Amino acid sequence: MSNFDYGYWEVSIEKQGRVKLPTALLKSLPEDQRKQFWITHGFGNHIMLWTEISYREQMEFLNSLDRNIISVKKYRNAFLRNTTFIECDAQDRFVIPKPLLEQYKIDREVVLLLDNGKIEIWNSECYHMAYDMTPEDFNKLNEAIHTGTYKTVEESHDVS
16 A cells, blocks of 8 residues: 555534544555644645645745745745644544634535645535536546646636
8 A cells, every 4th residue: 555645535524623534544644644734725725634744845845935025925924824733533533723614615515635645625515516527528638638738728617
């Protein structure tokens, strides 16, 4: 089994914004990366849950940027706004901070998307609205990606 796999899960939110991480997701992470995370804004309409390793990589990138450039300062501040260290309880549950729940309209169902130590947390409806596509649309997008013409496809398909 490889670490930092990819995966997709739909889970229900418990009261007060508590989420239980699926066992299969946790098994995809290194053992020492399964209980503690950093939660913050995602790059899109979702929340990001970072393992310690992936969060350190992101912070190294942020720290490499010139803070004297206004757009860099704005980017750093926006990223760090509401960033919180969280720990899972004995049942592999954690609480999403209320400001993030409200901003990303998360209430009952979420999609968890694991991508190499980064876990996207989506409002289920928003995720499906953004990424559901017909087989024909998926085939067109696949062809565009493989032929390098995807930039023109992005303009006609909103997948944010």
